Amino acid sequence: MAEILLYAEVTQENYVHTVLFELACKAHELSKKLDNAEVSTLLICKQGLAELYKEAFKNSGFDKVYIAEDNRFTHYSTEFFAKVAIDIIKEINPEIILIGATTQGRDLAPRISASLHTGLTADCTDLDINEKGQLAATRPTFGGKLMATILCKTLPQMATVRPKVFKPLSENIVKDTQFIYKKPDIDNIKRKVEFIEFIKRTNITINDLDSAQIIVAGGKGMKNEAGFEILKDFAKSIGASLGATRGAVDMGLASQDIQIGQTGKTVTPKLYIACGISGAIQHTVGMCDSDKIIAINKDPKAPIFDIADIGFVGDVFEVLPKLSKIFVLK
Amino acid sequence: MKILVCIKQVPDTTDIKWTENNTIQREGVESVINPFDVYAIEEALKFKDAEITVLTMGPLQADSMLRKAISVGCHKGVLISDKKFAGADTYATGKTLASAIKTKMADFDLILCGQFAVDGDTAQTGPSIASQLGIPQVTYVRKLDRFDGESVYAERELEEGLETVKVQLPALVCMLKGFEEPTRPTINGIKKAKNANITVYSMEDIGLTPEDVGIKGSPTYVSRAFRPENKRGECTFCEDINCLADKIKVFGGLNG
Numbered sequence: 001m002a003e004i005l006l007y008a009e010v011t012q013e014n015y016v017h018t019v020l021f022e023l024a025c026k027a028h029e030l031s032k033k034l035d036n037a038e039v040s041t042l043l044i045c046k047q048g049l050a051e052l053y054k055e056a057f058k059n060s061g062f063d064k065v066y067i068a069e070d071n072r073f074t075h076y077s078t079e080f081f082a083k084v085a086i087d088i089i090k091e092i093n094p095e096i097i098l099i100g101a102t103t104q105g106r107d108l109a110p111r112i113s114a115s116l117h118t119g120l121t122a123d124c125t126d127l128d129i130n131e132k133g134q135l136a137a138t139r140p141t142f143g144g145k146l147m148a149t150i151l152c153k154t155l156p157q158m159a160t161v162r163p164k165v166f167k168p169l170s171e172n173i174v175k176d177t178q179f180i181y182k183k184p185d186i187d188n189i190k191r192k193v194e195f196i197e198f199i200k201r202t203n204i205t206i207n208d209l210d211s212a213q214i215i216v217a218g219g220k221g222m223k224n225e226a227g228f229e230i231l232k233d234f235a236k237s238i239g240a241s242l243g244a245t246r247g248a249v250d251m252g253l254a255s256q257d258i259q260i261g262q263t264g265k266t267v268t269p270k271l272y273i274a275c276g277i278s279g280a281i282q283h284t285v286g287m288c289d290s291d292k293i294i295a296i297n298k299d300p301k302a303p304i305f306d307i308a309d310i311g312f313v314g315d316v317f318e319v320l321p322k323l324s325k326i327f328v329l330k
Numbered sequence: 331m332k333i334l335v336c337i338k339q340v341p342d343t344t345d346i347k348w349t350e351n352n353t354i355q356r357e358g359v360e361s362v363i364n365p366f367d368v369y370a371i372e373e374a375l376k377f378k379d380a381e382i383t384v385l386t387m388g389p390l391q392a393d394s395m396l397r398k399a400i401s402v403g404c405h406k407g408v409l410i411s412d413k414k415f416a417g418a419d420t421y422a423t424g425k426t427l428a429s430a431i432k433t434k435m436a437d438f439d440l441i442l443c444g445q446f447a448v449d450g451d452t453a454q455t456g457p458s459i460a461s462q463l464g465i466p467q468v469t470y471v472r473k474l475d476r477f478d479g480e481s482v483y484a485e486r487e488l489e490e491g492l493e494t495v496k497v498q499l500p501a502l503v504c505m506l507k508g509f510e511e512p513t514r515p516t517i518n519g520i521k522k523a524k525n526a527n528i529t530v531y532s533m534e535d536i537g538l539t540p541e542d543v544g545i546k547g548s549p550t551y552v553s554r555a556f557r558p559e560n561k562r563g564e565c566t567f568c569e570d571i572n573c574l575a576d577k578i579k580v581f582g583g584l585n586g
Contacts, residue, residue: 012490012493013490072495079466102489104487104488106454107470110457111425111467114421114424114461115441119421119548122452122454140451141449141451142341143451146557147555147557147558148551148555148556149555150550150553152550153550191498192501193495193498194496194497194569196483196494197494199489199494213583249575251509251567256491264489270583271582271583281451283509288484295580306565309562310566310574312571323574326575327575327584
């Protein structure tokens with residue numbers, strides 16, 4: 001029977017990344033168009049972690065869960081994880097492999113696909129099965145200005161999928177999941193990349209960006225610390241959480257824990273207010289699925305206005321204090 | 331120390347124009363070195379006494395881009411160019427570059443790539459090259475340091491924080507964009523670039539056949555390209571601050 005395999009990413013903090021449950025929801029949809037193909041997942045993790053997730057896996061409608069546990073897997077390693085994944089994939093021959101388009105997923109997936117001499121479509125925002133039963137993977141290119149639907153001539157057909165694009169399962173699909181333990185064959189690997197340390201972003205001070213209803217974010221246009229103070233005052237006046245672009249973080253204006261974008265967080269608030277943000281794709285992928293976007297920028301040609309619902313052309317140093325005053329007075 | 335920097339020529343994506351058939355107009359669009367690759371070059375220049383070769387797969391016009399890299403301090407330029415390469419996906423591109431490296435530049439210590447190309451944004455070609463060369467890869471790197479002749483420390487920028495790894499060379503490293511101003515060419519550099527010999531290799535030169543490259547060698551293909559529908563519609567501009575405050579109130583669900 002055909003099989004759709006999902007990669008269960010384990011994060012630095014040793015939990016399973018939520019993108020797996022978004023992939024699961026989509027995979028069940030695809031399965032219906034593929035004669036009810038099996039939906040399975042692959043978990044590579046430190047010893048004992050799989051046990052904690054068995055209930056969640058059973059409720060996600062997985063037919064099979066392949067588990068490769070080893071005490072050497074406390075941190076993601078391209079060399080170990082690619083080897084284990086490739087071995088298992090060669091054995092089970094899935095039709096389709098879906099992986100979250102996180103930094104880990106985008107590091108691992110091309111290593112696997114190149115080794116299997118198959119195709120991989122990056123950072124997809126939509127997936128479907130076409131009339132010939134092929135995976136049709138749609139993704140933005142040219143900074144989101146062009147969409148391309150990509151097909152693959154070889155098996156397995158692989159894609160990485162952007163987190164938070166698909167909704168997670170809205171209700172449990174309970175299955176009699178088979179848990180299959182695979183012994184990792186890694187003893188002969190001479191590792192060339194050694195883990196030294198991991199410095200976690202500190203805890204978010206105002207409130208959590210993941211659950212925030214309104215986010216006020218600043219870019220390089222906020223210029224200096226005084227600018228970020230103005231931004232904070234405005235955020236406070238409307239009860240919003242604070243976010244920043246990588247540019248602002250690198251200028252030392254904001255801490256890394258509030259960075260939004262490609263190597264930061266992906267957020268989907270009700271309202272996103274972009275202040276002094278030009279709108280580079282590396283930032284906008286992290287916020288473009290917000291319900292509403294308001295952009296304030298000096299430059300009327302800034303690309304941020306291409307994705308905004310409401311724009312205001314003006315100097316943030318003048319506009320934001322005025323807005324704060326309006327809302328504080330209420 | 332020998333460093334290879336893989337660069338890509340990309341259209342200036344901020345300046346996209348559409349043809350009547352809803353395809354991207356490529357003629358008359360200015361080409362630039364992919365901004366991420368500019369920082370891969372920058373990182374290479376930080377290694378003192380290294381011999382730096384810039385390498386690209388592309389049309390013959392990509393010659394000017396290699397010269398640009400030489401003008402800021404790279405030493406050699408290699409252009410892998412063949413009409414048969416057209417339509418290559420990331421797998422075929424990785425294979426082509428890996429074959430060129432294997433057959434013509436095998437004695438490298440470090441390969442640097444940009445993490446993404448701003449046109450395709452796949453982030454796949456670097457790992458594809460590394461995989462096909464059978465060397466380790468380190469992706470999402472913001473800086474390299476503590477090079478001791480055999481290994482180097484790489485600081486990786488990930489969603490949850492910063493990871494440091496130590497990688498034994500030879501290896502391939504994908505660089506994120508930095509924030510310093512890139513090096514500007516010197517007058518001497520421009521002269522050197524003008525007189526430099528750019529080596530050009532064809533498909534046969536690097537030991538590949540038509541089945542390995544271009545559309546034929548690519549497992550994936552584009553079945554449809556289309557302009558995204560703008561779910562939000564056009565951006566509405568507020569002329570005054572009260573309009574802006576009202577929108578914030580409504581969209582943010584604020585009372586009053």
